[in-house]
Amino acid sequence: MADSTEVRELVYLVTGGCGFLGEHVVRMLLQREPRLLELRVFDLHLGAWLEELKTGPVQVTAIQGDVTQAHEVAAAVAGAHVVIHTAGLVDVFGRASPETIYEVNVQGTKNVIEACVQTGTRFLVYTSSMEVVGPNIKGHHFYRGNEDTPYEAVHRHPYPCSKAQAERLVLEANGRKVHGGLPLVTCALRPTGIYGEGHQIMRDFYHQGLRLGGRLFRTIPASVEHGRVYVGNVAWMHVLVARELQQRAALMGGQVYFCYDQSPYKSYEDFNMEFLGPCGLRLVETRPLVPYWLLMLLAALNALLQWLLRPLLLYAPLLNPYTLAVANTAFTVNTDKARRHFGYEPLFSWEDSRTRTIRWVQAMEGSAR
Numbered sequence: 001m002a003d004s005t006e007v008r009e010l011v012y013l014v015t016g017g018c019g020f021l022g023e024h025v026v027r028m029l030l031q032r033e034p035r036l037l038e039l040r041v042f043d044l045h046l047g048a049w050l051e052e053l054k055t056g057p058v059q060v061t062a063i064q065g066d067v068t069q070a071h072e073v074a075a076a077v078a079g080a081h082v083v084i085h086t087a088g089l090v091d092v093f094g095r096a097s098p099e100t101i102y103e104v105n106v107q108g109t110k111n112v113i114e115a116c117v118q119t120g121t122r123f124l125v126y127t128s129s130m131e132v133v134g135p136n137i138k139g140h141h142f143y144r145g146n147e148d149t150p151y152e153a154v155h156r157h158p159y160p161c162s163k164a165q166a167e168r169l170v171l172e173a174n175g176r177k178v179h180g181g182l183p184l185v186t187c188a189l190r191p192t193g194i195y196g197e198g199h200q201i202m203r204d205f206y207h208q209g210l211r212l213g214g215r216l217f218r219t220i221p222a223s224v225e226h227g228r229v230y231v232g233n234v235a236w237m238h239v240l241v242a243r244e245l246q247q248r249a250a251l252m253g254g255q256v257y258f259c260y261d262q263s264p265y266k267s268y269e270d271f272n273m274e275f276l277g278p279c280g281l282r283l284v285e286t287r288p289l290v291p292y293w294l295l296m297l298l299a300a301l302n303a304l305l306q307w308l309l310r311p312l313l314l315y316a317p318l319l320n321p322y323t324l325a326v327a328n329t330a331f332t333v334n335t336d337k338a339r340r341h342f343g344y345e346p347l348f349s350w351e352d353s354r355t356r357t358i359r360w361v362q363a364m365e366g367s368a369r
């Protein structure tokens, strides 16, 4: 909470501040960063909700801009003490071309780093992803691993490749001299699958369940654990890391941290049912209804259809070979690195996270109840 004894002097910039995670980071900063003087929210598409934030003690500056445009980024970064770079193209469904994904995720990140160097901004927090580690193309399971767990991180899909490249750039930039001669301090946060208020895929599953008469059909065995983390805790971790990076540069600079909380280890579908169940949906079958080989065939067919239809229309269903491989490969983390390095404790318990997410699903139009 804002402490009235703290002096408001810091300028923060959040790129992608109107996205699913970005909005939570923006709101969390306003609630939990008492030294904030100005908060710049940079996004390709600005949300109308920003207006309601402009009446508080912090100056909220909305900047409509594109991270792929170096001059726009430099203008937004100039004078900021801290940059939280969450902007990214999150596309594993083939909606955008690989070139566009690289342009936004890699070139956009380069632009942010160069802007920090040119303008003298010293602290950069990058929202990376578990996907920079895995699941890899071989489908190796990553079972309750931590930041030091050996794992063959080999990818082919543009999204994880671009996130891995961008993360490397951010970490390599740690220690570079910025304008004025002081060193840049960077670090990267790697959320697992984020859930919570505003999660588009949860919305899609909910509406799909409604269309199917309140039922969802299991596709992945319940034993395939998936790492999930509540958006409020991911946002809190960003706020904390940005704050502590300024005090503990030697320890935290150039480091990566998985984002974790007390959300239970479950399969992707069983986890979603924690929220969709109380909203009237049920998961049919204890075992997958469709055999895995058939799912693979359907996924390949979807990829083929996407390619054939591309000149005419965008066909981008949830099921494709990549999403199937990710959903069917266990990836869970068990770490306390963030606690050890900067005192992170989840702000929201599992019960809170669950209740908040259920309330949000229930508030969606046409609740199944």
Ligand SMILES: NC(=O)C1=CN([C@@H]2O[C@H](COP(=O)(O)OP(=O)(O)OC[C@H]3O[C@@H](n4cnc5c(N)ncnc54)[C@H](O)[C@@H]3O)[C@@H](O)[C@H]2O)C=CC1
Pocket (backbone or CB within 6 Å): 015, 016, 017, 018, 019, 020, 021, 022, 042, 043, 044, 045, 065, 066, 067, 068, 085, 086, 087, 088, 089, 090, 104, 108, 127, 128, 129, 130, 163, 190, 191, 192, 193, 194, 195
């Ligand atoms: N959703 C998830 O489960 C996970 C997301 N992440 C990472 O978290 C970050 C945020 O992801 P989400 O909030 O889920 O996605 P999102 O799509 O809701 O938010 C991304 C934001 O970036 C903005 N953006 C996209 N291209 C831009 C550009 N060229 N210039 C300026 N802004 C641009 C979008 O308008 C959007 O507001 C991303 O970097 C993503 O890779 C990491 C792990 C898991």
Ligand SMILES: CC(C)CCC[C@@H](C)[C@H]1CC[C@H]2[C@@H]3[C@H](O)CC4=CC(=O)CC[C@]4(C)[C@H]3CC[C@]12C
Pocket (backbone or CB within 6 Å): 090, 092, 128, 129, 130, 131, 192, 193, 194, 201, 219, 220, 268, 318, 319, 322, 323, 324, 326, 327
């Ligand atoms: C076989 C089913 C039809 C598959 C449906 C579920 C999938 C769409 C999702 C299963 C796992 C998700 C990914 C995972 O949570 C890790 C991610 C991290 C990110 O940085 C971005 C999003 C994502 C790739 C996420 C995307 C949806 C799933 C593949």
